[in-house]
Amino acid sequence: MLRREEQVWSEVLDNVSEQIHTPSFKVWFEGTYPMNLYEDAFEISVPNILAKEYIESKFKPLLEEALDSVTGRDGTSLIVTVGGENARRDTPVRSDVEAAESILNARPTRSVRVKYTFDSFVTGAGNRFAHAAALAVSENPGTQYNPLFIYGASGLGKTHLLRAVGQYIEEQDPGSRVRYVTCEQFTNDFINSMRDNAPLQFQKRYRENDVLLIDDIQFLENKIETQEAFFHTFNALYDEEKQVVIASDRHPKHIETLEQRLVSRFEWGLIADISPPDLETRIAILRKKAILDKLEVDDEVLTFIASKVLTNIRELEGALVRILAYASLYSRQVTVALAEEVLRDILPDQAYREIPIELIQLEVCRYFGISKQDLIGASRSKNIAYPRQVAMHLSRELTNESLPKIGKAFGGRDHSTVMHATRKISDAINSDRDVFNQIHEITQSIKTKR
């Protein structure tokens, strides 16, 4: 006899099946399993996170309406759990779901060690300094750069570098004691040690290490007592010449209420920032991911994704995974058109608001104080030729226009001229921090005006 939950779910599915495109219905609902019927909610289990996200974003209201009508209640919420404990083990899993799942899980099932290494870290102008510093620390821990403080916005590879340092040191010296913690974990350990009246245990845990890697230190903000605990931990490690590497989403000076003595401790060592990757680096990151995960994707598609997801590398990788999962689920080829279809659903409209070349030209002219006529004219003097190369480079970076089309917008120049300009500015960005900052500033002003 069917359980009540099974009866309800089967009726709900009957109810909604007519309203959902058949292949889609099969893919998303075949592996679902009814878990619990509560007074005001119904819990189902699904086989993977993709199914959870998809069901929640596309079908939740429809399913909740059907739940109300089947149970005769009002306002039943649907709870979707991934692979819940009681999930039916004998559910025949469709091969396409399985394929998608394997793609989606490709990352998590990889061990952290394998994944967060220096080898898998792609360098570009925005992270080269932080990468070099992390590598230097790994080669000579506790000596030159102590502490190393890495800061930058979310999803730019801070955790990756921290883990890479730990992995490298452990590999070189398997006996070394390396501890990676988030600031939150450090805070909880500290609070628990106070509660349990076990300060020595806490000290042992944090001071008896050769390398302490502490992530998201900005969470020390407003936690005065934890700051105190960290101060003492830091001093103890530092005095023993143990390496401390810290990651934060902002410069120590901008962590409000961070005690000055901690700020100056951080300044004793090396502070390295990470900024968002340029187009070339974004493509290289996707390419590397495709190779590591043995995924076959055309460069054209990778370039397209990289041109749409601009700042957060986690989102960049997530976009690729999602596109592949969709292609697999619907047995479609991974093309630019498919990528566009999938990304439209998840990216903010802004990513689709095209940046016109004219806007780039306008902003570059404004920045360098030259006229548009000069910019697209024939002058080869340095104060005109350089801004022109910058504008061509940015047109390549920020638009999907082809080289010939960009050349045309710059007074009918040849595509090889655009290619040359792009290469020249890319090289300058990589070798000269001032150029990097300049291009970053112009890019920001263009993005805020699109």
Ligand SMILES: Nc1ncnc2c1ncn2[C@@H]1O[C@H](COP(=O)(O)OP(=O)(O)OP(=O)(O)O)[C@@H](O)[C@H]1O
């Ligand atoms: N330069 C890079 N090369 C290859 N992969 C990268 C690079 N930078 C980041 N990633 C990948 O992007 C994802 C996000 O990176 P990570 O978690 O290190 O970011 P984060 O700066 O610590 O973010 P948050 O502040 O949100 O914790 C990870 O999967 C990481 O491996």
